[in-house]
Amino acid sequence: MAPRSRIVLPLLLFACQAVAQSQPQPACPGGGCPPQLNEKTKRYANSTSGSTPGVRALRADITRAQSLYDARDREAAGRLLDAVLRDPGFDALPAEDRRLAWAVLARVDMSAQRFERASERLRRAIEAADDDPDVWYWLALNEDARGRHASAAEAFTELAERWPELLVNIDAGEVYRLQAALPEDSPEKLAFLQTLFDARWDDPGGDASFLWYHLARMRLARGEIDAARAAARRIVQPGAIIAMRSDRRFDPIVDREAWAFNPTRAAERAVEALRAKVDGRPDDLDAKVQFTYALLSAGDHAATIRLVDDALAAPAPAAASRGGDEADSREQAQAWLLNNRAVALYRLGRAEEALADMERARRLADKAGPNVSQTLNLGEMHCSFGRAEDARRMADAIDGGRTSDYGRMFQARVRLCAAWLSQDTKGMQRAFETIRKGRTHAQTIHLEALVMLGRLDEAAQVLIGLLESPKERAATLEALQQYREVEATPTLARLRVQRDALLARDDVKAAIERVGRRERYDLYYGAGFD
Secondary structure, three states: OOOOOOOOOOOOOOOOOOOEOOOOOOOOHHHOOOOOOOOOOOOOOOOOOOOOHHHHHHHHHHHHHHHHHHOOOHHHHHHHHHHHHHOOOHHHOOHHHHHHHHHHHHHHHHHOOOHHHHHHHHHHHHHHOOOOHHHHHHHHHHHHHOOOHHHHHHHHHHHHHHOHHHHHHOOHHHHHHHHHHOOOOOHHHHHHHHHHHHOOOOOOOOOOHHHHHHHHHHHHHOOOHHHHHHHHOOOOOHHHHHHHHHEHHHOOOOOOOOHHHOHHHHHHHHHHHHHHHHHHOOOOHHHHHHHHHHHHHHOOHHHHHHHHHHHHHOOOOHHHHOOOHHHHHHHHHHHHHHHHHHHHHHHOOOHHHHHHHHHHHHOOOOOOOOOHHHHHHHHHHHHHOOOHHHHHHHHHOOOHHHEOHHHHHHHHHHHHHHHHHOOOHHHHHHHHHHHHHOHHHOHHHHHHHHHHOOOHHHHHHHHHHHHHOOOOHHHHHHHHOEOOOOOOOHHHHHHHHHHHHHHOOHHHHHHHHHHEOOOEOOOOOOOOOO
């Protein structure tokens, strides 16, 4: 999962943000369909004893349709099952046969991204028999792909409550995407997080602390102090600890002197926890990416470089060496490993090596053109070195239609920086107008653009609004803390002067004091270029 970005200043620290096109997550990426969660799911080799010839023929057709689907002849499977559904004897079939027919038809629709019809058929499968965890899983993915996140959470919660032992087979990315998509403080989000917590779910290759952070915050909002404390006890990630320490809403459960709420100690615990996960999953590059974030936050840049070097030198597992989705996923992880190695090199003052790594990273994991995230991150790095033309070249290398709304804001911010560095007034106006119009997609980029341009009255108003927003407050306060910083380039030095002027304003200081506090920590903020 991409790390969160620091706001306000330094401006140039969105390195490692994922900015590729963010469409509803396909339920069936690459034309395939999600695997079954339950390895013991029946193949429905149904007994024919005690049934009429007509029933036996229908059951045989259903079994054959599943075989066709498994052989990737999905349209043939769909045609066969359409005929089965039209047969007058279908309603007399046993419940598990009717469920299987509806479920396979739904998966045919999911493969073709006919998500609305797939949902209807999955619900018919559940009406027939609701005791198959895979059907609930597919319904959750399908509803999420339709943008019906509350409905997806309800299906996922049903799965987690009834079959918690199967959660080890869930892709952690699906959990994080759904959590982020659910409305703040919605009952579906609370039930979803609480069910995961009660099932003792953990990210097998990463850190689930921010899920428990959100659960603790929601319990606090309801005055449920004991439940909030229970959630907080499972938080390890130092960023989540800092977010709680800096936000007065968490004061009822935060003992500021306790080891559990010491960010430096939390960083050590996070590193050790992720080291153990990496050791247990030696072929999992995504787990290694998550480990690099923990190392970068703790400031162990040498260990980051060693980890990435070893990971990139290791031979690919057999599945990835055959190509396809496994190879694409591995290449994407390699791009982020190189990205984070570049951050470590940058912080160690090895600028040319860092630039070379980012150039390698942007050539990976995107067959349609340059890798969007790493290309824009390289543009940010060029900005930090004051290289306006190189930054502009990276922004221009990206087709805006291939990026998310946030990515287009990021692209405009790189263009703004390039224009600012070269004193291109018209270029600054054009880039800022793009940012202003899209500010609802990335309020922090809008704020940072105002800081860069020296429009501090407007920046103060935006920052105060973020602090007053219950939704934005925690991330804003976390970003405003005082972290370890790299030696400033001339560009960063200029920006830090602007940042300091903003934070020295009486109205800004008063707004921070109303809702939280600022402290200094001997940690880096995430994996940015500062």
